[in-house]
Amino acid sequence: MTASKIDRRTMVKGIAGAAAATAVGSKASSVFAAPAVIQSGPLEITYWTSFQGGANGDAQDELVKRFNESQTDIQVNHEFQGSYEETAQALTAAVQGGSTPDMSLLSDVWWFKFYLSQLLEPLNDYIDNSDLDPADYVDSLWTEGVRQDSQFWIPFARSTPLFYYNVEALDEAGLDASIFGNWDTFVENTEALMVRDGDEVTRYAHGHPNGASYIAWLFQGVIWQYNGKYSDPDFTITIDDEAGVEAGNFYLSSVADGWALATEDHVVDFNTGLFSTIMASTGSMGGIRADATFEWGTAFLPEKYSFGCCTGGSGLSILASADSANKEAAFEFIKFSTSPESTAYWAQTTGYMPVRKSAVDSDEMAAFYEENPQARTAVDQLPKTAPQDSARVFIPNGDQIIGGGLEQITVNQVDAADAFAEVAGILEEEAQPVVEQLQAVEG
Amino acid sequence: MAGSGKSAVATIDGQPIEVATPRRNWNIFSREWVLFILFVGPNLLLFTAFSYWPMIENVRLSTQRWDLLSPVRINVGLDNFRYLVENDTFHKVLWNTLYFTFAAVGLSLALGLMVALLLNQRLRWRNGARAIVFAPFMLSGAAIGIVWAYIFDPRFGLLAEMLGWVGLRSPDWLNRPEWAMPAIIIVYVWKNLGFTTVIFLAGLQSIPQDLYDAAKIDGANVFWRFRSVTLPMLSPIAFFLVVTSILSTFQSFDIINVMTRGGPVDATNTLIYYVYEQGFVAFNAGRSAAAALVLFTMMMVITLIQLRYSESKVHYG
Numbered sequence: 001m002t003a004s005k006i007d008r009r010t011m012v013k014g015i016a017g018a019a020a021a022t023a024v025g026s027k028a029s030s031v032f033a034a035p036a037v038i039q040s041g042p043l044e045i046t047y048w049t050s051f052q053g054g055a056n057g058d059a060q061d062e063l064v065k066r067f068n069e070s071q072t073d074i075q076v077n078h079e080f081q082g083s084y085e086e087t088a089q090a091l092t093a094a095v096q097g098g099s100t101p102d103m104s105l106l107s108d109v110w111w112f113k114f115y116l117s118q119l120l121e122p123l124n125d126y127i128d129n130s131d132l133d134p135a136d137y138v139d140s141l142w143t144e145g146v147r148q149d150s151q152f153w154i155p156f157a158r159s160t161p162l163f164y165y166n167v168e169a170l171d172e173a174g175l176d177a178s179i180f181g182n183w184d185t186f187v188e189n190t191e192a193l194m195v196r197d198g199d200e201v202t203r204y205a206h207g208h209p210n211g212a213s214y215i216a217w218l219f220q221g222v223i224w225q226y227n228g229k230y231s232d233p234d235f236t237i238t239i240d241d242e243a244g245v246e247a248g249n250f251y252l253s254s255v256a257d258g259w260a261l262a263t264e265d266h267v268v269d270f271n272t273g274l275f276s277t278i279m280a281s282t283g284s285m286g287g288i289r290a291d292a293t294f295e296w297g298t299a300f301l302p303e304k305y306s307f308g309c310c311t312g313g314s315g316l317s318i319l320a321s322a323d324s325a326n327k328e329a330a331f332e333f334i335k336f337s338t339s340p341e342s343t344a345y346w347a348q349t350t351g352y353m354p355v356r357k358s359a360v361d362s363d364e365m366a367a368f369y370e371e372n373p374q375a376r377t378a379v380d381q382l383p384k385t386a387p388q389d390s391a392r393v394f395i396p397n398g399d400q401i402i403g404g405g406l407e408q409i410t411v412n413q414v415d416a417a418d419a420f421a422e423v424a425g426i427l428e429e430e431a432q433p434v435v436e437q438l439q440a441v442e443g
Numbered sequence: 444m445a446g447s448g449k450s451a452v453a454t455i456d457g458q459p460i461e462v463a464t465p466r467r468n469w470n471i472f473s474r475e476w477v478l479f480i481l482f483v484g485p486n487l488l489l490f491t492a493f494s495y496w497p498m499i500e501n502v503r504l505s506t507q508r509w510d511l512l513s514p515v516r517i518n519v520g521l522d523n524f525r526y527l528v529e530n531d532t533f534h535k536v537l538w539n540t541l542y543f544t545f546a547a548v549g550l551s552l553a554l555g556l557m558v559a560l561l562l563n564q565r566l567r568w569r570n571g572a573r574a575i576v577f578a579p580f581m582l583s584g585a586a587i588g589i590v591w592a593y594i595f596d597p598r599f600g601l602l603a604e605m606l607g608w609v610g611l612r613s614p615d616w617l618n619r620p621e622w623a624m625p626a627i628i629i630v631y632v633w634k635n636l637g638f639t640t641v642i643f644l645a646g647l648q649s650i651p652q653d654l655y656d657a658a659k660i661d662g663a664n665v666f667w668r669f670r671s672v673t674l675p676m677l678s679p680i681a682f683f684l685v686v687t688s689i690l691s692t693f694q695s696f697d698i699i700n701v702m703t704r705g706g707p708v709d710a711t712n713t714l715i716y717y718v719y720e721q722g723f724v725a726f727n728a729g730r731s732a733a734a735a736l737v738l739f740t741m742m743m744v745i746t747l748i749q750l751r752y753s754e755s756k757v758h759y760g
Contacts, residue, residue, distance in 0.1 A: 089723045089724075092512055113510075117513055411708050437513065
């Protein structure tokens with residue numbers, strides 16, 4: 001660390017000298033245009049990520065490696081911090097300790113918290129001074145990271161829920177994927193998708209995750225399909241409205257009627273054949289591709305009264321506390337990580353959404369979708385998705401509070417009216433400080 | 444008086460004797476103080492920086508609302524405690540903590556004593572068996588948690604397989620609220636059995652053989668020798684184990700965090716996990732500090748009760 005700090009200082013001096021001497025124009029690459037002045041090797045920046053091991057971790061390693069090899073001015077050191085939650089916790093501790101990384105991966109539910117505390121760097125100037133084309137990013141994903149016309153969070157590992165199914169289970173039942181178009185037709189056929197050994201169920205028609213595994217994210221789409229919502233944008237909580245309760249009781253019936261089960265890691269249980277279908281992140285696709293021992297397919301989320309599917313996943317932010325040279329360098333890495341080429345590689349390897357329009361339309365991706373039609377479903381579904389309700393993403397712990405209510409329904413079989421009434425009470429209380437803070441920050 | 448520097452003179456039986464001067468007293472006194480500070484100072488400094496100051500800060504934090512990030516902390520008086528008193532989840536957390544503590548400590552001690560009695564016999568491979576029993580205690584709780592999560596898997600786990608041999612179906616250990624806590628207790632007891640066994644074993648070996656010989660002469664059978672010699676002589680050891688085990692269960696976090704993350708539906712959410720959850724998942728530093736203070740108070744009260752009990756009941760050999 002000490003060594004890299006010395007490097008940074010020298011680097012800053014070098015950059016200042018280079019900028020003064022060359023008086024280069026406004027393009028970001030100009031910052032690193034004078035390596036002759038720099039004597040202490042590449043500028044090292046620290047990037048905290050939530051990806052390690054497995055398909056996603058390997059792809060993250062590869063992206064960093066490609067960036068470091070693509071140029072000689074910047075060395076990105078990526079450090080794994082655990083899950084999205086653990087990364088946010090580590091960053092919080094780092095803020096208190098005064099030793100933050102230069103940039104971090106932050107999930108949909110966490111970047112806003114750091115924004116509210118004014119710890120994130122607004123990126124408009126970096127964008128304006130670079131050749132980055134915001135119009136090439138998928139609009140809905142790009143605008144999620146904007147507050148008061150400033151960009152704080154750039155889409156990277158963005159995902160949506162997707163409906164995964166075991167093709168063999170469907171074939172055995174003599175059914176086709178059209179039953180997934182609507183929850184009613186799906187429920188009618190659940191018995192055919194189940195397998196029993198005596199009175200023991202060895203394959204359920206559907207699997208739910210638990211609270212810690214983001215059930216509240218997957219249920220976001222379901223409550224919309226029932227024409228309900230968690231909350232209004234102004235934090236008025238509506239999860240316990242009639243539509244929300246109806247959606248919640250649909251989940252209750254799924255376990256009470258015995259065709260669905262909630263487990264700690266429903267993706268692993270899908271891979272081992274316990275579930276015929278699950279809803280899971282597009283980001284789980286790499287793992288399913290690697291581990292599922294059967295043929296599998298993907299479909300849009302089923303509809304009820306309407307279609308509903310939210311976005312999710314994570315993006316990249318730069319910490320306001322970083323040195324200015326490091327911020328510039330971090331932005332270079334963000335540009336690289338979300339470039340059409342990197343996006344194509346990342347999306348193919350992990351299953352996360354391609355965040356660039358030009359990547360979606362590229363020949364490379366077209367060829368990939370030809371070979372992997374399951375991944376195509378996610379891209380086709382993307383235009384129909386919407387950003388999540390404020391209660392889950394903007395209230396700290398909103399995800400876990402809603403997830404706790406859904407666990408009451410799917411594990412303890414509590415009626416949704418009771419479970420959601422309690423959840424609404426907690427959300428209303430927890431929303432209060434956020435509303436006050438938002439008022440202070442945004443006026 | 445300390446600065447006079449002159450020898451005082453007194454007489455005994457008419458003979459003058461010199462008594463130590465106040466100055467020399469002061470020298471010794473001050474030298475001892477310097478030594479004391481040299482020995483104790485570094486520790487005291489570390490304790491103040493890393494234990495006492497955080498404890499005082501924790502008390503202050505328990506009266507505030509703070510999200511760990513904002514530069515502003517809002518004073519809320521006793522609101523955080525009021526929240527805990529009125530909150531159903533916290534009541535459940537308290538119950539879980541007591542359930543976990545009593546079951547884990549009780550089983551650890553009872554099984555530890557049984558295994559120690561067994562390993563105290565002149566058996567073949569006794570030393571190897573002792574090492575095997577002690578080994579889990581040295582392993583990391585997180586690593587153990589991961590392995591046991593596989594063992595508990597209701598479909599592919601080792602335990603499901605073993606239960607299958609006797610025609611029983613494995614419960615869905617970690618996904619059912621009624622089974623998750625027993626699962627955590629099993630893992631905790633398995634991990635700590637080695638510790639209680641080794642300590643009991645040390646206690647057993649320190650009981651003088653004469654007492655058993657005397658009891659035999661008095662006609663005491665195996666049961667009465669155990670009841671009247673072994674148990675009373677082991678009471679200080681048992682007392683030590685009760686104290687350390689209760690304190691350790693109260694602080695047992697790693698296994699729960701890895702295996703259940705307090706779930707399902709808060710079934711394994713204990714006080715220490717709740718402190719973490721409120722602080723670092725929900726970012727309610729104030730509530731977390733208030734819960735930590737409750738935990739601290741409970742541990743303090745239990746320690747005081749145990750100390751008092753030990754003074755009157757425990758036989759120190």
